[in-house]
Amino acid sequence: xxxxxxxxxxxxxxxxxxxxxxxxxxxxxxxxxxxxxxxxxxxxxxxxxxxxxxxxxxxxxxxxxxxxxxxxxxxxxxxxxxxxxxxxxxxxxxxxxxxxxxxxxxxxxxxxxxxxxxxxxxxxxxxxxxxxxxxxxxxxxxxxxxxxxxxxxxxxxxxxxxxxxxxxxxxxxxxxxxxxxxxxxxxxxxxxxxxxxxxxxxxxxxxxxxxxxxxxxxxxxxxxxxxxxxxxxxxxxxxxxxxxxxxxxxxxxxxxxxxxxxxxxxxxxxxxxxxxxxxxxxxxxxxxxxxxxxxxxxxxxxxxxxxxxxxxxxxxxxxxxxxxxxxxxxxxxxxxxxxxxxxxxxxxxxxxxxxxxxxxxxxxxxxxxxxxxxxxxxxxxxxxxxxxxxxxxxxxxxxxxxxxxxxxxxxxxxxxxxxxxxxxxxxxxxxxxxxxxxxxxxxxxxxxxxxxxxxxxxxxxxxxxxxxxxxxxxxxxxxxxxxxxxxxxxxxxxxxxxxxxxxxxxxxxxxxxxxxxxxxxxxxxxxxxxxxxxxxxxxxxxxxxxxxxxxxxxxxxxxxxxxxxxxxxxxxxxxxxxxxxxxxxxxxxxxxxxxxxxxxxxxxxxxxxxxxxxxxxx
Numbered sequence: 001x002x003x004x005x006x007x008x009x010x011x012x013x014x015x016x017x018x019x020x021x022x023x024x025x026x027x028x029x030x031x032x033x034x035x036x037x038x039x040x041x042x043x044x045x046x047x048x049x050x051x052x053x054x055x056x057x058x059x060x061x062x063x064x065x066x067x068x069x070x071x072x073x074x075x076x077x078x079x080x081x082x083x084x085x086x087x088x089x090x091x092x093x094x095x096x097x098x099x100x101x102x103x104x105x106x107x108x109x110x111x112x113x114x115x116x117x118x119x120x121x122x123x124x125x126x127x128x129x130x131x132x133x134x135x136x137x138x139x140x141x142x143x144x145x146x147x148x149x150x151x152x153x154x155x156x157x158x159x160x161x162x163x164x165x166x167x168x169x170x171x172x173x174x175x176x177x178x179x180x181x182x183x184x185x186x187x188x189x190x191x192x193x194x195x196x197x198x199x200x201x202x203x204x205x206x207x208x209x210x211x212x213x214x215x216x217x218x219x220x221x222x223x224x225x226x227x228x229x230x231x232x233x234x235x236x237x238x239x240x241x242x243x244x245x246x247x248x249x250x251x252x253x254x255x256x257x258x259x260x261x262x263x264x265x266x267x268x269x270x271x272x273x274x275x276x277x278x279x280x281x282x283x284x285x286x287x288x289x290x291x292x293x294x295x296x297x298x299x300x301x302x303x304x305x306x307x308x309x310x311x312x313x314x315x316x317x318x319x320x321x322x323x324x325x326x327x328x329x330x331x332x333x334x335x336x337x338x339x340x341x342x343x344x345x346x347x348x349x350x351x352x353x354x355x356x357x358x359x360x361x362x363x364x365x366x367x368x369x370x371x372x373x374x375x376x377x378x379x380x381x382x383x384x385x386x387x388x389x390x391x392x393x394x395x396x397x398x399x400x401x402x403x404x405x406x407x408x409x410x411x412x413x414x415x416x417x418x419x420x421x422x423x424x425x426x427x428x429x430x431x432x433x434x435x436x437x438x439x440x441x442x443x444x445x446x447x448x449x450x451x452x453x454x455x456x457x458x459x460x461x462x463x464x465x466x467x468x469x470x471x472x473x474x475x476x477x478x479x480x481x482x483x484x485x486x487x488x489x490x491x492x493x494x495x496x497x498x499x500x501x502x503x504x505x506x507x508x509x510x511x512x513x514x515x516x517x518x519x520x521x522x523x524x525x526x527x528x529x530x531x532x533x534x535x536x537x538x539x540x541x542x543x544x545x546x547x548x549x550x551x552x553x554x555x556x557x558x559x560x561x562x563x564x565x566x567x568x569x570x571x572x573x574x575x576x577x578x579x580x581x582x583x584x585x586x587x588x589x590x591x592x593x594x595x596x597x598x599x600x601x602x603x604x605x606x607x608x609x610x611x612x613x614x615x616x617x618x
Contacts, residue, residue, distance in 0.1 A: 004144030012136045013145065015194035019085060020129055021152045022188035026181055028160030030099060031061060033168040034111055036538025041392035053108075058387070060112055064119035065380035069126065070214035072471055076128040076365065077202045082195040089189040090126040095121055096185040100178035126376045134360045135198040139451065139475075142357045143291070144283040150353055158272035162265060202366045202438060203302035211246045218374035221367050230422050231355045231373045234295065236382040237414050238352050241302060241568035243386035245271065245344070245534070245575045252400040254322065256313050257334070260360045262325040267341060274342040278349020285350070292358055293432030294350045295425050299415040301347025307410025309340040313401035385604035423498035424477065430495060431472040434465065443473045445592035449564060451475070454525040455595060456555060457532040458606050460614060466568055468495065469534060472559050473590050479524050480532040481517070486589065502531070518555065525559040535610065552603055567613035 007013040038053045075084055095117045102110035129149075137145045158502050167176045208214050222229045246268070253263035278298070285294060313335060328334055363371045390502060393403050419426045449455070459470060467480045481502040502520045505513040524531050533552065556563065591613040594604065 004141075004147055004280070007137075007145060007148060011194070012196055013148075013198075016085075016132065016136065017148060018191040019089065019188055019195065020125075020149060021156045022184055023089070023092065023122070023125060023192060024153045024156035025160040025163075026096070026184045026188065027118060028157045029164040029184065030096070030118060030177070030181045031057070031115065032161045032164035033173075033181075034115060034164075036165050036168045037111075037174070038108075040254065042598050048280075057112060057115055060116045061122075062380050062383060063121040064116060064123045065126070065376055066215075067211055068120050068123040069373040069376045069380075070211045070218055070370075071207070071209065072124045072376075073127045073218055074205065074207050074214065075124070076131050076369030076373070076563060078200060078205045079203075080134045080197055080200050081128050082192070082197045084128050085125065085132075085195055086189065086192045088121055088128070089185070089192040089491070091121045091124070092118075093182065093185040093189055096181040100182055103174035103178045106174075123376065127369040127373040128617065130356060130360060130372045130375075131201075132198060134365075136196070139361065143286050143353060146353050146357045146360070147224075147279040147282045147349075150279040150356070154272040154275045154279075158269055159270060165265075181242035193518060195369070201368060209315075215374070215377055218367075218370045218377070219617050221364075222371045222374045224364070225362060227422055227424065228359055228371065230418060231358045232371075232378055234418055235352060235355045235359070235375060236378040237411070237418075238348060239379045240382040240386045241407060241411055242348065243383040244390055244403065247387060247390055248400045248403055251394075252313075252404075254403060256400055257328060257337070258323050259328045260324060263328055266325060266338075270341045271337050271345045275349045275352075277342075278346035279353050280349075281346070282350060282353040286354065291428065291432060292354050292425050293428030293430075294354050296415070296419060296429035297432075298347040298349070298351025299344060299411060299418075302351065303408045303412040303415070305340045305343040305347065306404055306411065309337060309344065310401045310405035310408070312336045312340060313404075322386045348385025369605050427471075427495060427498040431468045434468055434472065439469065439586050439588045441469060441473060442587070442589045443592070444589065445594075446473065448476075448592045448594050449474060450478070450530075450562065450595065452528070454528050454559070454561040455530055455551070456525065456559075456561055456563045457531065457566055458552065458563055458610060459528060459534055459568055461534040467499075467501075467532065469568060469588060470566065470590065471499065476533045478530045480534075481521060482534070491502070518558070521555055522559050524559050525555075535607065552606060553601065556601045557600045560598035562597060563601050564595050565593040565606060565609040565613055567591045567593075567610055569614055 008017060035054055038057065048243065095114055099111065099114040102114055133145050133149070134142060158585070163180070164177065167173055167180060170176060208217075223234055249267045249271075251266050253259045253267055257263055259266075282291075282294060285291070312333060359375065360368065372432060388405060389407075393406065394400075398406070449457075457470070460464065467482065469479075471478055477499065479500050479502060480496065481504050482496055483504050502517060502524065504517050521531055533555075552563070568588065593609055593613050598607065
C-alpha cells in the first residue's frame with residue numbers, strides 16, 4: 001500500500017485530496033448537526049413533527065443533484081478544473097456563513113435553505129472531483145488515487161457525522177457548529193488554491209441550461225460505451241445498498257441490538273473504516289491497474305456477509321431496555337455482527353473503487369465530466385429508491401434485519417444481471433483468482449505492451465490456460481485467436497466466449513472458414529484491439545517454439561500493426577497444465593519483448609524473438 005500513500009506527499013494530488021476530504025467532512029458536519037437539532041429541539045423551532053423534518057432535510061440535500069448535476073457536468077468539461085474547484089469551495093464558504101446566520105436567528109427555514117444550497121455546492125463539485133483524477137494521475141496510479149479518495153471520503157463522513165452530533169449537543173452548540181463549518185470551509189478553499197491547473201476538456205462547448213434535456217444528453221453519452229454505462233449502474237447500485245444499511249443503523253442498534261446512541265456510532269464507525277480498508281486494498285490486489293475482476297469478488301461478499309448479518313442478528317423484544325455499549329460488546333454475538341459489517345464494508349470498497357476507475361479510464365475525455373454527472377444523477381435516484389424501499393418494508397411490517405436480508409438477495413440478483421450483460425467482469429475475476437491460487441506469476445517487460453491502439457501478441461503455448469495467464473498479466477483486454485479444438489473444453493469454452501476469442505479452423509477445414517477467421521482478426525485490429533496468437537495457432541506439447549507458418553505475415557500485411565512477442569514458461573506440471581497434475585502456487589514467468597514494427601515482421605523473425613525471450617527466462 002506504500003505506493004498509493006506516496007501520492008499524499010505529492011503536490012499534484014495532496015491539495016486535491018485535502019479539498020475533497022474537508023468538503024465531505026463539512027457536508028456531514030453541518031447535515032448531522034442540523035438533523036440532531038431538528039430531532040431534539042424541533043418543538044422550539046416549528047410545529048412540524050421531527051420525523052417529517054428529518055426526511056424533508058434529506059430530500060432537500062439530494063434534490064440539487066437532480067437539478068444541477070447536468071449543468072455541473074458541462075461546466076467541468078468546459079472550464080479549467082482547478083478554477084472550478086476553487087469556485088465551488090468559495091461557494092461553500094458563503095453557504096456556511098449563511099448557515100451561521102441561520103443558527104444565530106434560530107430560523108429553521110433559513111437552515112433548510114442553506115442545506116439545499118450545500119447540496120447544490122456538492123452537486124457542482126461532484127463531476128469535477130472524479131473527472132480531474134485521470135488528468136493529474138498516471139494510468140497506473142488511477143486505482144490507488146481512487147482508493148485514497150474513497151477511503152478519505154468515508155472517513156470524512158464518519159468524522160463529520162460524529163463531530164456534528166457531539167458539538168450541537170454541548171452548551172452554545174450552535175455557535176460552535178457555526179464556527180466549525182465556516183473554518184472547515186475556509187481550510188478547504190485554501191487547500192483548493194494549491195491544486196495545479198489542468199487543460200479544459202472541451203473549452204468551446206456551449207452551456208445548455210435545460211436540466212432535463214442535458215440529463216438525457218449525458219445519459220446518452222454514458223450509454224455510448226456499454227461497459228461504462230453498466231459500470232455506472234453498478235456504482236449506483238452500491239449507493240443503493242449502502243444507503244439502505246446506513247439509514248437502518250439507528251433502528252437496528254435500538255430494536256435489534258438493544259443499544260443506545262453509542263451503538264449507532266459504533267456501527268457507523270465500523271462500516272466507514274471497513275470501506276476505507278477495502279478501498280486501500282484495491283491497489284495491492286489489482287497490481288496498480290484497473291482490475292474489474294475485483295468487482296465480482298466484492299459483490300459476492302456483499303451478499304454472503306449481508307445474509308450472515310441477518311442470520312447473526314438476535315430477535316429483540318419490543319420495548320427492551322437499552323443496554324450501554326460495554327454491555328453490548330460483552331455479548332459474543334455482537335462481535336460476529338461487527339465482523340459481518342466490517343466485511344460488508346470491505347467488500348464494498350473492493351467493489352466500488354475499480355468501477356470508478358473504469359468509468360474514468362474508459363470515458364471519452366471530451367465529455368468525461370458529463371458522464372460522471374450522469375453517474376451522480378443515477379446515484380441520487382438509487383438512493384431515493386433505497387429510502388423508499390426501506391420505508392415501504394418497515395411500513396409493511398418487516399424488521400430491520402429482514403431488510404438487510406432482502407437487500408443482500410437483491411444484490412445477488414443485480415450482480416447476476418450485470419455479469420450476464422458484461423461477461424468481462426466475471427472473466428477478469430476468474431483469471432485474477434487463477435493467478436492468485438494456482439500460480440505465482442512474475443511479469444517482465446509489461447511496459448512493452450501498448451497502452452492504446454492495436455497490436456498483435458504472439459506467444460508460445462505451454463499449458464491449457466496460457467491465454468488466461470496472459471489475460472491476467474495484461475492491463476488491456478486481449479482477444480485470442482485460438483484453435484477450435486482448444487476452445488471445446490467445458491470450462492475454457494465459456495471463458496473464451498466471454499473474451500470474444502476468435503476460433504481458428506484446422507488445416508483440414510474449408511478455405512472459407514479460414515477467410516472468415518482472418519476477416520475477424522482484421523476487424524479486431526482495425527478497431528484498435530489487442531489480438532493474441534499462439535505459435536502455430538495452437539498449444540505446443542513441449543512449450544518450445546515451433547516453426548511458425550507464414551500466416552502472421554499475411555495478418556500484418558493486411559493490418560499493419562506492431563507485433564509483441566511473449567514467452568511464458570515454468571508452467572509445465574502445474575495445475576491445469578497438459579499433464580493435469582495438481583499443484584498450487586506454481587511459479588510462472590511471462591517475458592514480454594519490445595514491439596516489432598509491422599514493416600520488420602517476418603515469420604522466422606518473430607519465432608526467433610519468442611525463442612530468445614524463452615531462453616532469457618531459463
